[in-house]
Structure formats: C-alpha cells, structure tokens
Amino acid sequence: MPDRNTPLISFVITFYNLPAEWLRECLDSILALSLSRSEREVIVVDDGSATSPAPALADYADDIIYIRQPNKGLSEARNAGLGIASGSYVQFVDGDDRLVTKAYEQCLDIVRFNAPDVVMFDRVSHEGAVPAVARPRLTDGTALLAGANLKAAAWGYVFRRSLLGGLRFTPGLLHEDEEFTPLLLLNASRIFQTDSKAYFYRLRDSSIMSRKDRKHILKRLNDLERIILRLSSVAATLPAEKAGALGRRVAQLTMDYLYNTITLTSSRSQLAARTARLRAAGLYPLPRRNYSLKYVAFSRLANSKTGLALLNGILKNKTRK
Secondary structure (H helix, E strand, O other): OOOOOOOOEEEEEEEOOOOHHHHHHHHHHHHOOOOOHHHEEEEEEEOOOOOOOHHHHHHHOOOOEEEEOOOOOHHHHHHHHHHHOOOOEEEEEEOOOEEOHHHHHHHHHHHHHHOOOEEEEEEEOOOOOOOOOOOOEEEOHHHHHHHOOOOOOHHHEEEEHHHOOOOOOOOOOOOHHHHHHHHHHOOOOOEEEEEEEEEEOOOOOOOHHHOOOHHHHHHHHHHHHHHHHHHHHHHOOOOHHHHHHHHHHHHHHHHHHHHHHHHHHOOHHHHHHHHHHHHHOOOOOOOOOOOOHHHHHHHHHHOOHHHHHHHHHHHHHHHHO
C-alpha cells in the first residue's frame, strides 16, 4: 500500500485556450471521487493560454496546484505535470474532458485492492451514457502488446508512477501517445483491462487531429514516422518476447502510416518517398503476420508494387466520396 503521506493518485490536467467552464467541469469530476484531499493531488498545467483560467479557479485554490508556462505543446505540459507529481499513481486528463465518476470509481477500487501497475478503461463521448460494469482482465505489458490492437491514448489508463523511470513525452511531437504508451506498458507486469466507460472525451471540430492543412498533415506523417523508427530501434534492444510484442505495434503503426499517407496526401510521390525510407529502415514490406484481419488484408496489397498501386487507387477514390 502507498505511504500515508503519499497521495494515491496525481491527476495531471493539461489546458490550452479552452473555456474555463470546461476546466471547472473537469475538476468537479475529480473532486467528486471518493478520494480524500490527502489521497489526491490535482495538477493543472496551463500551457500558455491567451487568457489564463486562474480567475475562474479561485474556488479550487485549496484543492489544486496550478502551473502556467509558455506555450510548449501537450508533451511538455504533461512532462511539467510529471515533474512535480508525487502520487503513487498518475492519471492524465485533458482540460476539455472529464472523468465519469461512477465508472472511474470502479477503477479506483481496482487500484485500492489489487495494487496494479496499470488499470485501463474505455471512453464515452455523449451525455447520459450508462457506465459499463468493470470486468477486469489481468495481463502484462508484453502479452497485451503481442495479442491486441493497442488503444494508446494516455488518458485511457491510470498507471503506477514508478513505471516511468526516465520515460517522458517527446517535446513537439504529434501522436506523442503512440510513442509513450507502448514503452510504458512494456514495464508493467500487472495490467487490469476493464470495460468501464470512465472517461468523457469531448468531441471538438477544432481538435489537433481534425486539421486538414498540408503543413499540418505533413507534420503528422513525419512525426508518426519518427515514432515508428524510435519504437523499432527500442525493439532491437529488447529480449525476444518483448521485441516481438513491440514489433507488432511497429507493424500496425506502419500500416496506419501508409494508409494515412494515401488518404491525407493523395500523392504518389509522397507514398513512393515514404515507402522507400521504410524499406531502408527494414520496415517495408510489412511483416507477414496474422495480427488482425485488417492487417493481413492491407499488408497483402501494400507489399507489392501492383497491390500498393491498387490500394492507392481504392483509398483515394474512397476519400473523395
């Protein structure tokens, strides 16, 4: 059990140019949990918003730690929160989202009574959803990565802070969770997967991933390529079982990378240049593995020149409709 002087959970909330009311809703959802003040640590990192939410947080002054920093992006905002977090566990929450109190309590019970490394849960995006009853399934990080398609969002789990070691989010990177989460989970020996819909994810048209300008699309692709190469290099240093598990994640991300290159750029030259770089890194053609039906079907087409051209035509026509 955690030391009495150590908070059970540090909640790291990142905020940037959002309505202060959303942040208040987020805080209310955390303060409504069955955690005493000594059991929780609530850290709000304002990543250089044009207007500080601090005046709207006066009522929460005794319950939160508020940090305001120059705008550096989500990765560095989370890292700032990690830098002062003292809880036995950490939960990331985006400032426009909130926890679903009843469902998250199920995850808290697992933390309190099972001493896990990680508890994973699901999200909901509409009001009034009925929380699912948690059906915990115990696994470890290697088995999870080797046997399932990972949901990498960093807000989708609460984790033991000691798993971090020196791991942090890479500054300035889009898709930062895709790099962080698999590396964190590989350190975990007790992961409880649940069906609890414990996180309310607010759908917004102005989110980072909804932007369609060419500069942003190319950054998304370039950053995903960096992540694939980083994970591949880490896998090469691991024992065989862990390397195979992380290798599956690399292959799935590479499939997503090729798919997004086709659908987001509609450029044969972009596809040719990016597949050439993957080939030079030993990541293309895609490994022949039965990871999933989607992976098998995609890789069979993508791994030949003729099949890739056919796939390019099919997906480009689909995105035009």
